[in-house]
Amino acid sequence: MGNVEERSRYAALSRDELARLVPELLLIGQLIDRSGMAWCIGAFGRDEMAQVAIDEWAAASPIYTRRMQRALGYAGDDVVTIFKGLQLDIGAPPQFMDFRYTVDDPNHGAFHLDHCGALMDVEPMGAEYVRAMCHDIEDPTFDATAVATNPHAQVRPIHRPPRVPSDRSPHCAWTVIIDPGHPPVEATAECLRNAESQAALVELAPIAGEGEGRHDYAGPLLADLDFAEFSHSALVRIADEVCLQMHLLFNGFRMAVAKRLPDAPADAERLALRTLIGIAGIASERIMRAVDVPRTPDGAVELLLLHPIFNPAAYVTASGAGDRLEVRPGPAHLDGAWISLCGPEELRPLQAAVRALDASFDVTITGMADSFAVQVTRGEGAKEFDEVAVTRISTGASFVFQPRKALPLYPV
Known part of the structure; x- marks a missing residue:
């Protein structure tokens, strides 16, 4: 890792490490809701939890989808562009949300999920929770994602859970149709507000058009992205963009929660904090699947510098x-991002992050709320935080990625 502050903290990783890390980051983004929605159910009930999820994703996905299109040079207004965006979306991490695509022509396509990790997490909770996710949440959020590419795109179900019979496969199937006659989908008020955030506007270094591997995602849609085929520079940019997706989603989450607790900002803050503690520990575990770090206090700092809490460096x-x-103070503090929930008065998110490496690790934090020093120390060992244990219930916490080939898909 080194001690030099760089334009991107991921630039010091090898191309092989980055190829392993990017899908892990996409999965970490998906698991944010496995942490946050558990506490929203307790605070608001099942139905209002679903509305929080709708608000947060609709506030974020149109913004980060366009950012990734620009970064990787595949901006367009057709079905292929929509599908490429899904492959690089924290809402659809590869294999855990196993999207299979069909393209008929630029305006007509379909996809099905051979495996839906989110369904595996929710199905044991009963049909009403499945319906809330696969009907109430998916209908508006799929369209909100598609609007980033074409406001006249509609994503509609062929079939979806609750599954009948109970082992039905594929888990769900959907059509995607672009038609000028479809009423245009418009950005939500929260999305317009989020579009003015520092996370939405931050500029990252362009992908260098040199070195081995592909530097963009121009050309045909691939059935699966083999991240090992991308150049080092492209992978660095993708990793940074995926972290921004998480921050934009968390912006949306905070807005959705605050809207429901206008007279209780301290309660809203606690919900945000519990969400962060839960994902902080699991994120460290997932990162360690891709990158070896020493099980030392120095190694814990290396791990923190790869953690989404601290990225991207810009x-x-x-x-x-x-x-x-x-x-030090920076753009993330202006947004009230994850780093703003850490500091001398609140150690738990960073404690959760370093204890994934070694349960005996602890942190001391000195300084001010937005300018502080973190020292990693060894302690006596500590019980896992309840918030991390709740997030660990997700099958995504232990999910194992498998190698896949990047085969091109053409209109049938």
Whole structure:
């Protein structure tokens, strides 16, 4: 890793490490809701939890979808562009949400899920929770994702859960049709607000058009993205963009929760904090599947510098050396992002993150709310936080990615 603060903290990783890390980051983004929605059910009930999920995804996905299109050079207004966006979306991490695509022509296509990890998590909770996710949440959020490509795109179900029979496969199937006669989907008020955030506007270094591997996603749609085929520079940019997806989603989550607790900002803050604690620990575990870090305090700082809490570097101002990490005011603090929930008064998110490496690790934090130093120390060992244990219930916490080939798909 080194101690030099770089344009991107992921640039120091090898191309092989990045190819392993990018799908892990996509899965981490999906698991944010496995953490947050559990606490929203307790605070608001099942039906209102679903509305929080709708609001947060609709506030974020149109923004980050367009960012990835621009970064990888595949912006367009057709079905292929929509499907490419899904392949690079934290709402559809590869294999865990196993999308299979069919393209008929630029305006007509379909997809089905051979495996839906989100369904595996929710199905044991009963048909009403399945209906809330696969009907109430998916209908508006699929269209909100498609609107980033074409406001006249509609995503409609062929079949979807609750599954009848109970082992039905594929888990669901959908058509995607673009028609000028479809009423245009418009951005939500929260999305318009999020579009003015620092996370939406931050500029990242362009992909260098040199070195081995592909530098963009122009050309045909691929059945699966083999991230090992991308160049080092492209993978760095993708990793940074995926972290921004998480921050934009968390912006949406905070807006959705605050809207429902206008007179209780402290309660809204607690919900946000519990969500962060839960995902912080699981995210560290997933990162460690891709990148080897020493099980030392110095290694814990290396791990933190790869963690979405601290990325991308253009958004979160921080640097690390040895067993110490320093945070300074930056764009993320202006958004009230994850880093703003960490500091001298709140140790738990970073404790959860470093204890994934070694349960005996602890942190001390000195300084001010937006400018502080983090020291990783060894303690006596601690019980796992309840928030991490709740997030671990998801099958995504232990999911194992398998190698796949990037085969092109053509209109049938």
